[in-house]
Amino acid sequence: MILYSIYFFLISVALLLSIIVVRQGNKRFISILFLLVATLSVEILAGVGYWLHREFVWAYHLYSPIEYLFIATFVLTSTHNRTTKNLIAFSVLLYMLFSISLSVFVYHFLGMPGINIGVESLLIFSLCTYRLFNLEATDKPIFLVADFWICIGFLLFFGGCSFFFAVYTPLFKTSVISALSLFGTIAMPLNLLLYSLIIIGLLCLIPKRNSASQL
Amino acid sequence: MFDPQEELRFAIVIVTLFSILLVSIIITTAVLYYNRNRKYLSEKARFTQTLLQAKIEIKEQTLNHLARELHDNLGQTASLIKIHLNTLDTGSPQAPQKIEHAKELIKQLIVDLKALSMSLSSHSVAQLGIVSAIEREVKKLNKFEHAVVSFHIHDKALVLDENTTIILYRMVQETLHNAIKHSQASRIAIFLKVAENILTLKIQDNGVGFDPDKIKPGEGMGLYHLQERVKQIQGRSWINSAPHAGTTVTFELPIAHEPPFRH
Numbered sequence: 001m002i003l004y005s006i007y008f009f010l011i012s013v014a015l016l017l018s019i020i021v022v023r024q025g026n027k028r029f030i031s032i033l034f035l036l037v038a039t040l041s042v043e044i045l046a047g048v049g050y051w052l053h054r055e056f057v058w059a060y061h062l063y064s065p066i067e068y069l070f071i072a073t074f075v076l077t078s079t080h081n082r083t084t085k086n087l088i089a090f091s092v093l094l095y096m097l098f099s100i101s102l103s104v105f106v107y108h109f110l111g112m113p114g115i116n117i118g119v120e121s122l123l124i125f126s127l128c129t130y131r132l133f134n135l136e137a138t139d140k141p142i143f144l145v146a147d148f149w150i151c152i153g154f155l156l157f158f159g160g161c162s163f164f165f166a167v168y169t170p171l172f173k174t175s176v177i178s179a180l181s182l183f184g185t186i187a188m189p190l191n192l193l194l195y196s197l198i199i200i201g202l203l204c205l206i207p208k209r210n211s212a213s214q215l
Numbered sequence: 216m217f218d219p220q221e222e223l224r225f226a227i228v229i230v231t232l233f234s235i236l237l238v239s240i241i242i243t244t245a246v247l248y249y250n251r252n253r254k255y256l257s258e259k260a261r262f263t264q265t266l267l268q269a270k271i272e273i274k275e276q277t278l279n280h281l282a283r284e285l286h287d288n289l290g291q292t293a294s295l296i297k298i299h300l301n302t303l304d305t306g307s308p309q310a311p312q313k314i315e316h317a318k319e320l321i322k323q324l325i326v327d328l329k330a331l332s333m334s335l336s337s338h339s340v341a342q343l344g345i346v347s348a349i350e351r352e353v354k355k356l357n358k359f360e361h362a363v364v365s366f367h368i369h370d371k372a373l374v375l376d377e378n379t380t381i382i383l384y385r386m387v388q389e390t391l392h393n394a395i396k397h398s399q400a401s402r403i404a405i406f407l408k409v410a411e412n413i414l415t416l417k418i419q420d421n422g423v424g425f426d427p428d429k430i431k432p433g434e435g436m437g438l439y440h441l442q443e444r445v446k447q448i449q450g451r452s453w454i455n456s457a458p459h460a461g462t463t464v465t466f467e468l469p470i471a472h473e474p475p476f477r478h
Contacts, residue, residue, distance in 0.1 A: 132244040137255035142248045152241065159237060163229050 003188050004047075010195035011040050017202035026205055028077045032150070032198070035070035038063060057112060061103035064116045065096040068123065071154060075127045078147060079134070091123060121162035128154045146201040153197030160190045258447075265447045266378050269385040273340060276388060280355070284331050292324045340384045341377040348384045349405060352391065361395045362403050362420070369408040375470060382448055383416065383468065389441055390418045390464050398422025398462060409470065416466040424456045438464075 018033040042063045049056025069092055076088045099116045103109055107116075128151040135147060142148050164186045299317040303310060340348045346368060353366045375383065387405065394403050400422030407416050438454065445452045445466055456462035 129240055132240060133247055135244065135248050135251075137248070137251040139256075142245055142252075145248075148244070148248075155237060155240065159233055163233050 003192070007188070007191055007195070008040075008043065010192060010199065011036060011043065014195050014198045014202065015040060017199060017206070021202050021205045024205070024207075028074070029146075029202070029205070031070045031073040031077065032202075035067060035074075036198075038066050038070065055110075058109040061099075061107065061109050061113050061116070064113055064120055065099045068092065068095050068099075068120050071124050072127060074150075075131045078131060084130070088127065095120065095123060118162055121158035124154055124158040125162060128152075128158070140204075144204050146204040149197045149201030149204065153194045153201070156197070157190045157194040160186055261447055262378075265444050266381060269382050269444070272385055273381065273388075281331070284327075288327055289324060289331070292320055292327065296320045296324070341380045344373075345375050345380045345383055346371055346373055346407075348380070349387055349407070352384075352388060353405065356391060356395065356403075362400050364391065364403045364405070366405045367407070373407070373409060375414070379414075379448070379468065379470060382444065383414075383466075386441055386444065386466060387416065387418070393438065394418065394420040394422060394462065398424070400461070412470055414466075414468045414470045416468075417463060419461065419463045421461045424458050424460045424462050426458055427454050427456055 015033070015036040018029055018036055021029050022033050042059045045059045046056045048054075049059070072088050072092045076085055079085050079088065098119065099113070102116055103113055107113055131147060132151045132155075135142070135145060138145065296317050299313050299320070303313050303317075343351070349366055353364045356362070356364045391403065391405075394400055398420050400420035403418065403420045405416070405418050407414070409415075441464075442452045445468070448468060450466055450468040452467070453465045454462065455465070
């Protein structure tokens with residue numbers, strides 16, 4: 001319960017910071033803002049569903065393509081290469097079709113969309129690696145570059161998720177308890193790490209007041 | 216069923232593999248960023264140096280202009296006034312005419328002083344804007360009657376960032392002065408246009424021209440420096456010339472929404 005509270009708190013802080021960053025003129029981060037809004041909405045829905053003993057897993061089926069859309073848009077808007085932009089846009093279309101088809105025809109919106117998230121994780125892992133390898137030079141050291149922290153967050157989370165979902169389904173078939181315990185052990189710390197790193201990244205974009213302006 | 220030890224081993228292998236992959240990505244990112252950053256900072260330093268050089272040259276140009284104006288124009292007018300007043304005989308019937316002439320010269324002197332003061336007060340080319348700065352330069356050159364200089368621009372409201380303005384203005388000045396000094400041209404035309412974020416500046420003269428392939432070592436250093444400067448601000452330049460066929464110097468500069476380097 002404490003971990004869940006921390007998790008919600010981190011998403012809320014990240015959302016607040018993203019609003020500040022977008023209002024300051026960093027329009028590229030609007031996709032991060034939308035992503036955080038979608039995340040918070042789905043998690044609240046899931047929390048309420050769990051509390052009322054209602055089915056809520058369908059929300060994750062809808063969330064997965066939306067999440068990929070916003071993360072891909074974030075990488076796409078920072079890319080200058082036309083071919084890469086087209087490839088990313090094409091991957092969004094393809095993944096959305098794939099994910100929705102799988103949810104409708106295979107999962108019927110029941111059960112965790114393991115394959116969807118596994119494929120999405122691999123795609124996001126590739127996108128973020130591409131973005132990290134193509135970070136534009138600035139006056140700042142790398143640890144003050146917002147995209148560095150945000151992409152590392154996505155890499156850790158989705159890299160971890162893709163490994164997890166690769167073993168989740170076979171593990172679930174052999175031992176439900178082991179699978180659920182592995183889920184709890186891996187997913188929650190990765191979630192906390194992801195939103196902490198997004199917060200660090202967004203903080204890099206908020207200008208610090210210098211001593212002269214404080215006087 | 217997985218036995219706990221096997222599960223643990225499996226988890227350790229996965230976590231190890233993932234950690235290795237992640238660490239490799241982070242190290243590669245850091246190395247790539249460091250190399251790109253070093254290149255960026257050295258280019259920025261070169262750009263600052265170029266800008267500083269251009270500013271110094273503009274200052275020198277302004278001082279030369281001031282000296283020339285004082286000597287050739289204002290000095291001459293003042294000497295004429297002095298001669299008129301020295302030779303003034305109040306009893307002579309030509310005295311009123313001489314006084315009138317001296318008055319006219321003083322009026323002219325005041326007008327010239329005002330013009331000079333205006334041209335100096337706006338020495339900050341950046342404040343003036345590229346279009347007005349070039350127009351001023353053209354007007355000044357036409358006044359000396361070395362050649363008829365014309366300026367053709369598509370968009371009179373063209374506004375560039377301060378650094379691009381200074382460097383571009385300096386390039387125009389250098390090319391114009393080269394044309395006047397070496398080409399014996401009677402006509403010089405400047406064309407300035409912006410299309411799809413590319414600024415094109417073309418300076419064309421009808422002078423004696425030269426064979427660009429036959430420039431001896433040490434000659435054409437001004438042109439060489441100009442081309443180097445254009446390269447440093449991510450631009451391109453061409454010189455088309457042939458003996459007795461005039462010269463055309465073309466510069467192309469990218470003018471994205473952001474200047475090459477933000478300060």
